[in-house]
Amino acid sequence: VVEMGGDVLFSNISSPGMDLIAERKRKQLFEAGIIPDDQLTDEEKQIQQQKAQEPPPPDPMMVAAQAEADKAKADQDKVVVDMQIAQSKEARENWVAEQKAQAERHEQQLEGAKLRQSAQGQQFDHMMAQQQAVIDKLSSQANTLKTLVDAQATREAAEQATLVTEAQDGTE
Numbered sequence: 001v002v003e004m005g006g007d008v009l010f011s012n013i014s015s016p017g018m019d020l021i022a023e024r025k026r027k028q029l030f031e032a033g034i035i036p037d038d039q040l041t042d043e044e045k046q047i048q049q050q051k052a053q054e055p056p057p058p059d060p061m062m063v064a065a066q067a068e069a070d071k072a073k074a075d076q077d078k079v080v081v082d083m084q085i086a087q088s089k090e091a092r093e094n095w096v097a098e099q100k101a102q103a104e105r106h107e108q109q110l111e112g113a114k115l116r117q118s119a120q121g122q123q124f125d126h127m128m129a130q131q132q133a134v135i136d137k138l139s140s141q142a143n144t145l146k147t148l149v150d151a152q153a154t155r156e157a158a159e160q161a162t163l164v165t166e167a168q169d170g171t172e
Contacts (some may be wrong), residue, residue, distance in 0.1 A: 004034060088154070095161050099142045102168070106135050138168055 002009060007026035010018050029035050030044055040048065113131060117124045145160045 004029075007035075091158065092150070095157065096146065098161070099146070103139065103142065106138065110135065138164075141167065 002025075007022050007029055010022035010025055026035070030040075030047075035044070037045075110131065113124070113128055117128060120127075141164050145157065145164055
């Protein structure tokens with residue numbers, strides 16, 4: 001009887017504090033949904049209508065499934081980013097190696113020019129100065145491109161490398 005109608009029972013006992021106990025019990029019964037609709041007060045009916053309009057709480061299994069899906073997507077994104085980083089590093093290393101090889105070729109050309117200089121005299125000195133200027137310009141451009149590649153590590157660096165190569169082909 002106390003479990004199903006404790007609020008009515010307690011409100012009929014004339015003793016100090018029983019009205020508070022009756023209110024508490026009624027609140028418990030209301031929240032448990034045990035009080036029939038025809039016995040609800042206007043305030044309780046209003047609370048019940050407000051609760052009915054609220055969206056139901058999300059299903060914990062759906063929340064967990066969404067979290068797993070989000071984690072899987074994050075893991076997949078990390079793999080993609082890691083691959084892109086590896087590709088960028090490889091492209092940068094290839095570009096640097098190409099620039100070093102090109103610099104070595106220019107150094108070899110410079111050494112060959114120095115050997116021929118003794119045979120050609122002053123005319124060759126003039127030509128050497130021009131080649132040194134080209135080498136300095138190419139070194140400056142290579143350093144500038146290396147800075148861009150280190151800062152951006154993107155496709156723009158590859159385009160700049162192509163421009164440098166074309167510029168070098170045109171000055172040789």
